[in-house]
Amino acid sequence: xxxxxxxxxxxxxxxxxxxxxxxxxxxxxxxxxxxxxxxxxxxxxxxxxxxxxxxxxxxxxxxxxxxxxxxxxxxxxxxxxxxxxxxxxxxxxxxxxxxxxxxxxxxxxxxxxxxxxxxxxxxxxxxxxxxxxxxxxxxxxxxxxxxxxxxxxxxxxxxxxxxxxxxxxxxxxxxxxxxxxxxxxxxxxxxxxxxxxxxxxxxxxxxxxxxxxxxxxxxxxxxxxxxxxxxxxxxxxxxxxxxxxxxxxxxxxxxxxxxxxxxxxxxxxxxxxxxxxxx
Amino acid sequence: xxxxxxxxxxxxxxxxxxxxxxxxxxxxxxxxxxxxxxxxxxxxxxxxxxxxxxxxxxxxxxxxxxxxxxxxxxxxxxxxxxxxxxxxxxxxxxxxxxxxxxxxxxxxxxxxxxxxxxxxxxxxxxxxxxxxxxxxxxxxxxxxxxxxxxxxxxxxxxxxxxxxxxxxxxxxxxxxxxxxxxxxxxxxxxxxxxxxxxxxxxxxxxxxxxxxxxxxxxxxxxxxxxxxxxxxxxxxxxxxxxxxxxxxxxxxxxxxxxxxxxxxxxxxxxxxxxxxxxxxxxxxxxxxxxxxxxxxxxxxxxxxxxxxxxxxxxxxxxxxxxxxxxxxxxxxxxxxxxxxxxxxxxxxxxxxxxxxxxxxxxxxxxxxxxxxxxxxxxxxxxxxxxxxxxxxxxxxxxxxxxxxxxxxxxxxxxxxxxxxxxxxxxxxxxxxxxxxxxxxxxxxxxxxxxxxxxxxxxxxxxxxxxxxxxxxxxxxxxxxxxxxxxxxxxxxxxxxxxxxxxxxxxxxxxxxxxxxxxxxxxxxxxxxxxxxxxxxxxxxxxxxxxxxxxxxxxxxxxxxxxxxxxxxxxxxxxxxxxxxxxxxxxxxxxxxxxxxxxxxxxxxxxxxxxxxxxxxxx
Numbered sequence: 001x002x003x004x005x006x007x008x009x010x011x012x013x014x015x016x017x018x019x020x021x022x023x024x025x026x027x028x029x030x031x032x033x034x035x036x037x038x039x040x041x042x043x044x045x046x047x048x049x050x051x052x053x054x055x056x057x058x059x060x061x062x063x064x065x066x067x068x069x070x071x072x073x074x075x076x077x078x079x080x081x082x083x084x085x086x087x088x089x090x091x092x093x094x095x096x097x098x099x100x101x102x103x104x105x106x107x108x109x110x111x112x113x114x115x116x117x118x119x120x121x122x123x124x125x126x127x128x129x130x131x132x133x134x135x136x137x138x139x140x141x142x143x144x145x146x147x148x149x150x151x152x153x154x155x156x157x158x159x160x161x162x163x164x165x166x167x168x169x170x171x172x173x174x175x176x177x178x179x180x181x182x183x184x185x186x187x188x189x190x191x192x193x194x195x196x197x198x199x200x201x202x203x204x205x206x207x208x209x210x211x212x213x214x215x216x217x218x219x220x221x222x223x224x225x226x227x228x229x230x231x232x233x234x235x236x237x238x239x240x241x242x243x244x245x246x247x248x249x250x251x252x253x254x255x256x257x258x259x260x261x262x263x264x265x266x267x268x269x270x271x272x273x274x275x276x277x278x279x
Numbered sequence: 280x281x282x283x284x285x286x287x288x289x290x291x292x293x294x295x296x297x298x299x300x301x302x303x304x305x306x307x308x309x310x311x312x313x314x315x316x317x318x319x320x321x322x323x324x325x326x327x328x329x330x331x332x333x334x335x336x337x338x339x340x341x342x343x344x345x346x347x348x349x350x351x352x353x354x355x356x357x358x359x360x361x362x363x364x365x366x367x368x369x370x371x372x373x374x375x376x377x378x379x380x381x382x383x384x385x386x387x388x389x390x391x392x393x394x395x396x397x398x399x400x401x402x403x404x405x406x407x408x409x410x411x412x413x414x415x416x417x418x419x420x421x422x423x424x425x426x427x428x429x430x431x432x433x434x435x436x437x438x439x440x441x442x443x444x445x446x447x448x449x450x451x452x453x454x455x456x457x458x459x460x461x462x463x464x465x466x467x468x469x470x471x472x473x474x475x476x477x478x479x480x481x482x483x484x485x486x487x488x489x490x491x492x493x494x495x496x497x498x499x500x501x502x503x504x505x506x507x508x509x510x511x512x513x514x515x516x517x518x519x520x521x522x523x524x525x526x527x528x529x530x531x532x533x534x535x536x537x538x539x540x541x542x543x544x545x546x547x548x549x550x551x552x553x554x555x556x557x558x559x560x561x562x563x564x565x566x567x568x569x570x571x572x573x574x575x576x577x578x579x580x581x582x583x584x585x586x587x588x589x590x591x592x593x594x595x596x597x598x599x600x601x602x603x604x605x606x607x608x609x610x611x612x613x614x615x616x617x618x619x620x621x622x623x624x625x626x627x628x629x630x631x632x633x634x635x636x637x638x639x640x641x642x643x644x645x646x647x648x649x650x651x652x653x654x655x656x657x658x659x660x661x662x663x664x665x666x667x668x669x670x671x672x673x674x675x676x677x678x679x680x681x682x683x684x685x686x687x688x689x690x691x692x693x694x695x696x697x698x699x700x701x702x703x704x705x706x707x708x709x710x711x712x713x714x715x716x717x718x719x720x721x722x723x724x725x726x727x728x729x730x731x732x733x734x735x736x737x738x739x740x741x742x743x744x745x746x747x748x749x750x751x752x753x754x755x756x757x758x759x760x761x762x763x764x765x766x767x768x769x770x771x772x773x774x775x776x777x778x779x780x781x782x783x784x785x786x787x788x789x790x791x792x793x794x795x796x797x798x799x800x801x802x803x804x805x806x807x808x809x810x811x812x813x814x815x816x817x818x819x820x821x822x823x824x825x826x827x828x829x830x831x832x833x834x835x836x837x838x839x840x841x842x843x844x845x846x847x848x849x850x851x852x853x854x855x856x857x858x859x860x861x862x863x864x865x866x867x868x869x870x871x872x873x874x875x876x877x878x879x880x881x882x883x884x885x886x887x888x889x890x891x892x893x894x895x896x897x
Contacts, residue, residue, distance in 0.1 A: 068746060070746065089750070090745055090746065091749070094746075094748030095748060100746045102746060106742075106743045108736055108743070108744075109739060111736070120747060122748055123748045167747075171748070
């Protein structure tokens with residue numbers, strides 16, 4: 001459990017004190033002919049809580065898929081703990097501590113909560129430690145224990161989120177990738193959910209979350225990136241991003257003034273995000 | 280702890296006793312509902328009449344000399360709709376009216392309309408000739424409907440019969456639970472004894488009770504009039520004495536927990552096994568043949584259940600593996616196979632068969648499993664046909680005999696102890712039983728294994744399963760291979776039993792029947808699959824194998840269809856649904872119950888929540 005890394009705000013310059021846990025080095029990815037990720041550089045350090053912001057179709061989920069190995073980059077490198085894992089399958093990466101909590105939770109609805117948790121630990125063979133980890137999940141979410149033999153599809157949204165996180169924790173991850181944790185949850189639950197994420201992070205886990213809800217995400221994150229149509233357009237600490245006039249304008253709706261500082265492309269980018277947010 | 284009780288446990292509140300209200304007025308009805316039920320019944324009656332079932336089955340007497348099977352199929356629908364009309368949905372807090380004259384009058388009206396369908400048909404039959412599209416539009420049918428009299432007699436008598444039976448059906452509601460049970464048991468006992476005549480005679484002969492069978496049945500088929508009365512009496516008394524015992528026992532079993540439950544289950548399994556081992560000794564050839572056929576389909580259905588029920592791969596070409604198993608066994612054991620004649624002993628051949636079928640499973644599976652959903656189903660359908668056509672083709676006829684197939688397949692020798700062939704169905708059954716037991720054990724273990732869990736994960740959500748680190752391609756291939764191997768067992772036994780294999784034995788219909796068995800029994804549930812095979816194959820018969828209802832074999836597919844429709848409406852989870860499936864289908868009710876109890880305080884509002892957060896942000 002290392003403290004937050006002294007935030008390296010720019011790309012993979014290689015002069016950071018420690019090697020990043022998970023890194024993307026000028027990654028390009030395509031869906032058929034569509035260029036979904038364009039020269040994306042990300043570095044996630046041990047113990048950090050970082051977020052990737054962006055509107056619909058900006059490439060957030062693609063980034064996650066690429067990190068997890070469900071999509072192969074066309075160029076660039078995905079580096080896990082110093083090892084280039086471009087050609088390694090998802091299972092290899094999961095076994096080495098990269099785990100995802102999917103968007104909208106996506107539990108195995110017809111399976112019980114226990115079966116869902118067991119599937120989280122699918123690649124592990126240390127049954128005793130798996131049992132211990134399950135106890136830890138129960139400590140974290142006593143609610144989950146009550147529902148253990150219930151079919152997960154019958155749980156409420158908040159409980160499903162707990163199971164989804166619990167399932168991911170069962171893989172004993174080193175870095176947790178969270179795809180839109182606030183998606184499809186009532187406002188009160190969104191708040192609760194972010195507190196949960198903070199709690200997990202404080203327990204020593206590195207968290208990388210992908211969000212549209214920038215305000216909420218930045219309020220708990222150390223650093224963040226803004227992704228727009230496949231490109232990283234902003235890369236800064238959370239405070240700076242929160243204070244950033246463009247983000248202010250697009251997410252908080254407080255700053256009415258136009259922002260001449262960053263040039264047209266960025267304004268356009270954030271306008272696009274704001275437009276997409278409306279729908 | 281697997282029972283539904285544990286799941287429902289705290290979530291389902293105990294339902295209050297249904298409130299009872301005074302009977303509804305006799306002549307105030309929801310006439311629209313009566314018209315709907317009656318119209319459906321009338322159309323159904325016409326359809327049954329024109330399906331030629333009454334004419335074909337008229338020869339077969341049910342109760343001698345009053346009732347033939349042909350008339351029986353025309354008589355049950357009015358009773359059924361008359362009874363159905365009186366149905367009231369029990370809702371919490373809404374009183375249920377006590378049955379009274381209302382039910383009888385309603386049943387009368389529904390039955391009248393149902394009988395009216397046949398009256399109209401009789402008149403139409405007399406005045407128009409629609410033989411061209413409707414092959415069974417014949418004077419014989421008219422004669423049957425008119426009981427040998429003229430058309431107008433037919434028109435009137437069916438109105439009377441329909442109304443009478445409908446009213447009788449409605450009147451059943453008036454009976455108290457005990458007498459209703461007795462009446463239903465009596466009717467079912469007589470109908471059962473009559474329809475299952477051949478089975479009963481066969482069993483009676485096996486147990487040395489020919490005298491009883493002779494008493495019960497008339498010489499030319501059908502239950503004797505007085506024996507029917509006697510049987511009804513005995514069964515009615517038994518029903519009254521044993522009322523509720525069975526249900527009570529089942530409830531108690533469902534409530535058992537932990538080791539007690541395991542022990543009870545073990546006892547049940549042991550009892551079933553003992554019955555299955557002992558029963559064939561007392562059964563004649565016919566019954567054993569039937570049991571053997573059911574066993575072959577149980578094997579196939581268990582194999583398909585792994586593929587469809589556990590891994591969620593809709594395989595419509597499953598017959599391919601049955602065919603490969605049969606042909607391999609035939610080529611390896613028969614001296615007459617066209618190209619190679621290793622003449623292996625059956626058990627040695629079986630090992631080779633398993634290996635080859637497994638490889639074929641891999642070979643077919645590899646391209647297929649990369650697809651999803653509908654596309655996958657269509658491609659498997661294609662592969663099923665391709666395999667059959669390959670066996671039929673001239674190109675491979677040098678190996679597999681083309682349309683002539685391979686004949687004179689020797690009996691299956693088991694360690695030199697016995698020879699199993701179709702001439703002794705009892706031995707076939709025991710052989711099938713061994714493999715069924717093996718298949719049940721393998722399915723049961725797999726379902727609870729790591730691989731089984733991975734299958735279920737892939738079935739639920741393939742993308743997320745992949746994200747969990749499951750190698751979805753390998754896992755799905757494994758399902759294909761396991762299914763293929765189980766199917767090949769059935770094929771190898773089939774080859775030895777029948778003694779010959781032809782491409783015509785492996786039509787696409789076989790695939791469909793196996794799938795229907797799995798769906799009908801309850802997908803993903805071993806007991807359900809076995810029950811499905813017993814009902815569909817045992818009672819109705821397989822694609823080519825006769826069932827208990829030999830008379831109905833011509834109308835088998837019609838009845839399959841009707842059963843499937845009924846099942847989709849009444850028991851969507853299958854005959855014996857797995858706990859999991861029940862949970863899925865009653866998910867709404869359970870959620871509602873939980874909500875009623877105040878256990879769920881935060882509901883997932885999905886999109887609304889999103890839009891409201893977005894609004895709040897602005």
